[in-house]
Amino acid sequence: MSEPNAAVSANKLMDFLKELGPAFWIVVAVLALLPVVGGFLLNDYIYHLIILTLMWSIMGMAWNLLGGFTGQVSFGHAAFFGTGAYTGGLLAFKLGISAWYGLLLGGFVAVALGAVIGWICFRLRGPYFALATLALAEIMRLVANNWVDFTNGPMGIQVQRTFTTKLPYYYIVLTLAAVTYLVIRAVIASKLGYYFVAIREDQDAAEAMGIPTARYKRLSLYFSAFFMAMAGAFYMVYMGYIDPHVVYALHDISIITIMVAMVGGVATFWGPPVGALIMILIGELFRRLPWAGTAHLTFFGILLIVIIIYMPNGVVGDTHKLFGFLRRPVSRAPGPMTAEKP
Amino acid sequence: MLQVKDIDVFYGDVQVLWGLSFEVHQGEVVALVGANGAGKSTTLRAISGLAPLRRGEIMLRQQPLHQTPGYRIIEHGVAHVPEARRLFSDMTVRENLIMGSLKKGAREQREQSLEQVFHTFPRLAERARQLAGTLSGGEQQMLAIGRGLMSKPKLLMFDEPSLGLAPIVVKQIFEVVRQVREQGVTVLIVEQNVTQTLQIADRAYVLENGRITLEGPCRELITNDYVKKAYLGI
Known part of the structure; x- marks a missing residue:
């Protein structure tokens, strides 16, 4: 019995690897070898930027599964990020267990939270769903801020950092990002991917085709929440300090996560990593300017408007527009589903 | 095959269907005709489980269909070709x-x-x-x-298949409805294009403001004075 099954899954794995293509392995290999080969190029600051980029990639990819592929735009993903961070932090703070366990455990706590949020918010559609998620993330922030006995409130939680150098964090977050990419890619390649996109395209029609839309929207949310929380837990162990205003932030987490996905390319696989890189670089650029202050947020807003108008599929989805002046015009723009999955 | 018994459907506080009842027999082509906002699409949405009933019941081969969640309706052999196509574009x-x-x-x-x-x-x-x-x-x-x-439906429901199409295409689509029926599929069709619909259907119900005001075999309805005046423009 097991042999034919094993053959089928081996075949499926081969198909998946073929579809995955070389780009993923090249990027991972380059990043993995960078410290070995090009160590002289790197200092702590550069490491920090790459680590943040990879962390934001995870967050963007997590959001993109729910918001991009399944079409359920969330304005409250900080709820899951913060929950992951606080799961790790509280393990150390309350129980004296290593905060590293938060990477997995935080994910599961976020899935449980996702069950509650999904139960409440998936009764609503479109903008109403988005607003409900926004409100719930704000509620989480206020609870974390005021429930001082449990969360230490606005004083936050401080955890001793495990490593004094950046290098271990670099490899850990690279692994997490690679795993996130592979899992999301595999989910979209499976029948789940078809169901998710069908729900995005037309929920009623999907329901009439026999897809239990409520169940699959929740499933998409669980995957999304898990990886978002994993990034949050990583933030905890990497930064060593969290407080409610940082990890449950509306603009610094929820909105920037959406921007990472939108700037890079909604419903593309490489969009969130590219978006994360662009956002981190722009953020750092503005930090360098002495007169800018927090004006980078203004610039992010302008960037978002420009992207929505001129590149609605993001940098990855609309690459042909970016380099269009170098080439002959392309006759037909591929849609988000077919762009990377013909 | 399909029996709709005395159903009320609301959108929020607004009542759209008022005690609607009709039947579709095995192998028939039945049409629901009526003007904009008469509740034709809502009736199909109710059968598909997309619009909840406040009252009444929908039976498919003596089985209650209205207690089945929307995504399972298709398992009972009921397929819905929704208004404005609703494709996954x-x-x-x-x-x-x-x-x-x-x-x-x-x-x-x-x-x-x-x-x-x-x-x-x-x-x-x-x-x-x-x-x-x-x-x-x-x-x-x-x-x-x-x-x-x-x-592989037993009952195929068409919601305004002629909507927004050129007359020649409309003809093709109605021809397809005929072919579908010849394959042994029962058809329930909702249309504003009353003339052509009455020509391909066996029986029809006229819907006005969420109530059925007229029913009968199509060849009788075509000659009915009220239908002529209100829908055929003769």
């Missing part, structure tokens, strides 16, 4: 058709059904790898019907 033609054959029973016959649909609509075969959103209106309607047929 960022998926290809082929992918759209595959989405129509998710239920057990249809999945095993997927390749066969695909061939059959491509035989009925050669245009779809030509465009199998094209995105559904880039098809013309008529092709989209064919795809929506093809997607409905992929589930």
